[in-house]
Amino acid sequence: MTRYINGLVFNSETRSFDKQSFQVQGQYFEQSSRTTETEIDLDGYYITPGFIDSCSQIGLAEIGIRWEGDDSYEFDSHLQYSVVDGIYPFDAAFQKAVSHGVTASHIVPSSKSLIGAKTAIIHHTHTTVDEMVLIKDVAYSFSIGHQAKSTFFAEKKKPLTRMGIAKIVRETLQQIQQQEPRIKKIVIRAHKAVDIEFVGRLQHEFGTIFDFHIIHGTEVPLLKGESFNTVIAGPTFRYIEHNEMMALSPKLYRHLSNQHIPFVFCTDHPVSSTSHLTLEGCLAVREGMTRQDVLYALTTGAANFLGIAHKTGAICDGLLADFVIWDKHPLNLDAQVVATYIKGTKVYAREEGLTE
Secondary structure, three states, X not given: OEEEEEEEEEEOOOOEEEEEEEEEEOOEEOOOOOOOOEEEEOOOOEEEEOEEEEEEOOOOEOOOOOHHHEOOOOOOOOOOOEHHHHOOOOOOHHHHHHOOOEEEEEXXXXXXXXXEEEEEEEEOOOOOHHHHEEEEEEEEEEEOOHHHHHHHHHHOOOOOOHHHHHHHHHXXXXXXXXXXXXXXXXXXXXXXXXXXXXXXXXXXXHOOOOEEEEEEOOOHHHOOOXXXXXXXXXXXXXXXOOHHHOOOOOHHHHHHHHOOOOEEEOOOOOOOOHHHHHHHHHHHHHOOOOHHHHHHHHOHHHHHHHOOOOOOOOOOOXXXXXXXXXXXXXXXXXXXXXXXXXXXXXXXXXXXXXXX
């Protein structure tokens, strides 16, 4: 057992940093009166749960590789596709992720897929995908708007309009409904207000069966007075690649916060690098959110939304020991990760950083 003492530990209940100690036994945080084998002094360091990227293609779209490393979408989509079958565990992006304090991701197919695949949540380490998986079959994924239209346009096949896309989405949801679905969560990529409104109509039509959540939500601020389930917001630190993204701005986070719309952060790696997840949080602070609320959304809030709060997302007795040691407050732009742990194992350490 290892005991970490004197650190400034993020308390997910109070959303503040408190000077306290915690213990790790094997893969888990543990409160115990047993004699510890090792004691590590974290005086002057900040400690948070591992950050969680709530929408990512990490492992599906391998960085530095062309089409050969892109397993993020199929033109001929099918409900039985699962992202677990396409993840490459040695994608170099995983090591980059842990070096920036991101320990887990919700893997969602590319925006090019009208009907995507069953999503999964994975850790950012291990040698097999099965070892990495925290939960599989988390949600059914869809993508509507420009990207889905362009995929079919390139193939010269229908649907070519939003009306055609809406028809296919409804038919697919009806098909899932008839199968007495085990998966209730539906995530839909949508930037433009017209597509976001369509998701609202789906909520009215199928809301007794499914919970609908928007990914991106770029033009949500245009729909004043509308109510939404949790939005997987962002990334806002990215280039504007098509007209539907002209309203892209970190002010989205301020709007969601002011309207009391629950949301979590994402990078949609490799659209924006997973290493930029903390930057998304910093941009939200710049726009007026409190650091406490941002850190909560990056950790415990994301875990609650994704249904893994019983496994990770907080420094709490009985949860997996996924935590990050920082040299400064994590939302300082010059903050550096000193060490990252997943399941109690150090998966990253800065050379001049903490030693055990």
